[in-house]
Amino acid sequence: xxxxxxxxxxxxxxxxxxxLAGCDxxxxxxxxxxxxxxxxxxxxxxxxxxxAVIWTLVLxxxxxxxxxxxxxxxxxxxRWLILGGGxxxxxxxxxxxxxxxxxxxxxxxxxxxxxxxVEVSGEQWWWRVHYPSxxxxxxxxxxxxxxxxxxxxxxxxxxxxxVIHSFWVxxxxxxxDMIPGRTTELIVQPTQLGTFRGACAxxxxxxxxxxxxxxxxxxxxxxxxxxxxxxxxxQPPRSEIAQRxxxxxxxxxxxxxxxxxxxxxxxxxxxDLTHVGSRLGLGADVLPNTTEAFVRWIGHTDRIKPDVxxxxxxxxxxxELAALATYLSExx
Amino acid sequence: xxxxxxxxxxxxxxxxxxxxxxxxxxTVSPTIWAVHFLLCYVTAAIWCARVVGRNGMLGDARxxxxxxxxxxxxxxxxxxxxxxxxxxxxxxxxxxNEDSSEDRYRFLGYATLLLxxxxxxxxxxxxxxxxxxxxxx
Ligand SMILES: [Cu+2]
Numbered sequence: 001x002x003x004x005x006x007x008x009x010x011x012x013x014x015x016x017x018x019x020l021a022g023c024d025x026x027x028x029x030x031x032x033x034x035x036x037x038x039x040x041x042x043x044x045x046x047x048x049x050x051x052a053v054i055w056t057l058v059l060x061x062x063x064x065x066x067x068x069x070x071x072x073x074x075x076x077x078x079r080w081l082i083l084g085g086g087x088x089x090x091x092x093x094x095x096x097x098x099x100x101x102x103x104x105x106x107x108x109x110x111x112x113x114x115x116x117x118v119e120v121s122g123e124q125w126w127w128r129v130h131y132p133s134x135x136x137x138x139x140x141x142x143x144x145x146x147x148x149x150x151x152x153x154x155x156x157x158x159x160x161x162x163v164i165h166s167f168w169v170x171x172x173x174x175x176x177d178m179i180p181g182r183t184t185e186l187i188v189q190p191t192q193l194g195t196f197r198g199a200c201a202x203x204x205x206x207x208x209x210x211x212x213x214x215x216x217x218x219x220x221x222x223x224x225x226x227x228x229x230x231x232x233x234x235q236p237p238r239s240e241i242a243q244r245x246x247x248x249x250x251x252x253x254x255x256x257x258x259x260x261x262x263x264x265x266x267x268x269x270x271x272d273l274t275h276v277g278s279r280l281g282l283g284a285d286v287l288p289n290t291t292e293a294f295v296r297w298i299g300h301t302d303r304i305k306p307d308v309x310x311x312x313x314x315x316x317x318x319x320e321l322a323a324l325a326t327y328l329s330e331x332x
Numbered sequence: 333x334x335x336x337x338x339x340x341x342x343x344x345x346x347x348x349x350x351x352x353x354x355x356x357x358x359t360v361s362p363t364i365w366a367v368h369f370l371l372c373y374v375t376a377a378i379w380c381a382r383v384v385g386r387n388g389m390l391g392d393a394r395x396x397x398x399x400x401x402x403x404x405x406x407x408x409x410x411x412x413x414x415x416x417x418x419x420x421x422x423x424x425x426x427x428x429n430e431d432s433s434e435d436r437y438r439f440l441g442y443a444t445l446l447l448x449x450x451x452x453x454x455x456x457x458x459x460x461x462x463x464x465x466x467x468x469x
Binding site for chain 2: 087091094095098099102103105106109110111185
């Protein structure tokens with residue numbers, strides 16, 4: 001029997017396929033789904049292509065002089081080559097790249113035709129989000145998830161109360177730092193529907209790598225419905241166990257740090273939980289949004305996120321944890 | 333070895349002045365580039381913070397930057413010219429690698445010329461940002 005050996009060519013194909021597959025996905029700057037990311041990806045491809053050409057050229061020349069034309073070269077020709085290839089060519093290429101790059105910036109940053117402003121504050125290690133109220137009232141506070149209407153230019157005002165974080169959704173736009181004491185701005189215009197992933201891109205302490213969020217790009221009408229729903233207070237508990245969950249939430253002091261609009265809980269230290277059940281992930285997208293995940297989060301918070309600014313409630317009896325989890329996961 | 337050096341020195345027709353080995357000239361152009369960058373930066377920063385606000389237009393600050401750039405380029409070209417004169421002193425062409433004070437002198441001139449070229453390009457690159465970016469945002 002012949003052993004099956006991959007021909008070198010198919011090995012190369014396979015490697016390329018794997019590499020290319022790595023470029024796709026919800027968190028890839030090379031699979032752009034927003035205006036900014038498209039321009040950045042274009043710049044990247046131009047630079048990649050250009051570098052490939054220059055690399056080939058330089059190695060080609062090196063091969064030429066070491067293998068094919070080993071003799072003496074004319075002094076004049078060599079001098080011109082050094083002047084042309086070493087001085088003029090790099091200057092021209094770098095100028096072209098600089099001008100191309102500079103021309104990209106104004107279009108990405110003009111505040112014209114911005115439809116909506118969303119405020120996001122990076123906090124160790126989660127995201128506080130404020131949307132403008134759909135009925136013109138004060139802003140609504142949400143957390144750990146961002147939704148955007150397809151095609152609309154949205155400006156993010158980026159803040160931080162503690163250390164420097166960086167707001168990055170590679171599929172949609174470039175990244176911008178969140179700096180204590182300042183407001184920075186990022187303008188995003190999604191061009192595709194879908195769910196994308198954002199991350200903190202500046203080391204901000206122990207749980208930095210566990211500070212992520214999901215971004216959902218929706219049809220404008222669906223977005224309006226979502227925002228109107230998020231602006232509403234929490235729905236009251238629908239079952240007895242959920243009722244016990246609410247009581248436990250209030251009795252254990254969770255309300256000192258968390259707000260659930262429509263209940264007595266109005267803490268501001270941690271994420272707003274009014275609609276926590278509607279989010280795609282839990283704990284800044286480190287756990288799935290399931291009842292079991294709520295139990296794990298509340299009972300073993302610091303094991304899931306080291307140094308987290310929320311005490312673990314592992315001392316609560318199992319049925320109380322289950323009640324809390326049921327109540328919270330139903331807050332859609 | 334000492335003897336040989338002494339001989340050479342006494343052979344020199346034109347006594348090499350101390351400035352012949354001076355490094356100052358080659359630092360001039362990069363310094364102009366650095367100062368130009370700093371001035372552009374500070375001007376834009378003050379303009380955006382105090383005059384027009386963070387979403388304002390650069391407006392007249394761009395004229396100032398243009399003026400700095402012209403002055404800087406004139407300085408760099410003059411330096412380059414002096415470097416060129418020094419590089420073509422007497423006879424002898426690059427790479428000026430003789431162990432003699434003339435060749436050291438020429439070498440420093442040549443380095444001045446090349447660094448002036450680099451500084452000119454860099455200064456223009458700095459100014460280009462004010463050409464393409466018109467607003468503080
Ligand atoms: Cu971080």
